[in-house]
Amino acid sequence: MADESQPCRASPRPLAGVLGCLTAACAPAVVLAVIGPPSIGPLLVVWSRTKGVFVVTALRQRMLEDLQIRNYAPGTVAAYIRGVAAFAKHFGKSPELLGPEQIREYQLHLIKEKGVSLSSYIQSICGLRFLYTNTLHLQIGIERIPLPRYEKKLPVILSPEEVGLMLVAPKNLGHRAILTTMYATGPRVSEVSRLKVPDIDSGRGVTWIRGGKGHKDRQTLLPPKLLELLRVYYRWKRPTDWLFPGEKPGQPISTKAIYYACKQAAKDAGISKPVHPHSLRHAFATHLLEAGVNLRTIQLLLGHAKLETTARYLHVADTAVRATISPLELLNPLDIVTGRQHLST
Structure with missing residues (x-):
């Protein structure tokens, strides 16, 4: 960004105030x-x-x-x-x-x-x-105190065309910038909400995710299209601390606000699939995998501690699936609509 400086993190919110107490x-x-x-x-x-x-x-x-x-x-x-x-x-x-x-x-x-x-x-x-x-x-x-079996459900994946419709749907420039950042860099919703202006490191061409899951820092992508959009957004919004400030002074945008912006964008884009902010993270990983990016690189970009977590995207990346011929096509010519079989001579 134009006036980048070294990241300066605010002190964490006191945990003692997380829930009700006698104060x-x-x-x-x-x-x-x-x-x-x-x-x-x-x-x-x-x-x-x-x-x-x-x-x-x-x-x-x-x-x-x-x-x-x-x-x-x-x-x-x-x-x-x-x-x-x-x-x-x-x-x-x-x-x-x-x-x-x-x-x-x-x-x-x-x-x-x-x-x-x-x-x-x-x-x-x-x-x-x-x-x-x-x-x-x-x-x-x-x-x-047993834990239940985890449901092994595959995430719903948006196509590149659906993502494109979502990203241009919001009339609010800030919402377009947030959703585009999520798809372009693959952060969790809590991570994108807490991005700070210096985290957009145009000099190195990376986006810094500070204090992500497990209190770990990592680098992810900063593609030119995203940087161009963020520069326009920066000149419009002029954020000084949080990249995406919330309604309360000195606070970042809430994850709930991002959730509603995402749902509204999907609705305006005419997408009937169940969509939430994590859908853009799923799409980021799946589309990279389908483009030939190796699994280890995607793991680093997503900030997964275990490669097995990233490997689930192998089940939803459908390049190989679409290239597979169904055994139905190997049968003799069929007219399933009328129920007749045409025998080859």
Whole structure:
């Protein structure tokens, strides 16, 4: 970009503020009970009218510190603590007073009564696993808190033509720039939302992804077409810190805003497939693979820790599939419409 400088990252948001707590920020709150064994002190079960979650404060703080020590991402911290708070709310007791039978009962409650999605269910169970293993250190075998089998669904892939229609659909230049950046560079939605102006390194011809999944930095592509668009966008928006600023001063655009922009672009483009921001990341990887880029390079661009994760795109890259002749074509000439077979002489 025109006035590039060395990246200057803002300090991370305090994790202690991820969920409700007994502070003025989340008041008013109602203390429902004081429970728990003396080994870890009194546990306050609180209903926050603003946050809408139960909080077991002393235990929450201990678990929060354990997650911080292990450098878990803020989103993971929020999900784990929220899941444990919901578990405590369901039984009205401290998790330290609950055991394998209650955990099993809660798992069935999530599946049968609440009907939560697989991803939400897995997050809840992972939070309980962490709590009992790393915070409470209770002798509950990890096999007593089983994870479900993962569904091995292949992602829906947009064709290059569909992507092209999506990228030109938004009337808002900022939305066009965001969606084009996602398809051109392949970041996760959380990564593109937190891009900063210096991350567009035109001198080296790369886009920097800072603090991606696993707190890892990486480089990805900066194609000339994207750079041209971003320069036009820069002259229009004049961002000073975040490349794509949000409505709140000093904050980046939210992932929710990107989600809605993506859905609207797909709708305006007349695409009937289920589309979300990750669809552009899927398309980025699949289209590179179909163009002959090797799997290891795509792994580095996507920031996958394991090559097996990237290898799933082998199942959706359909170059080989389209070149394969169906055995139906090898039969004698058929008129399937009328039900007659023409025998060759």
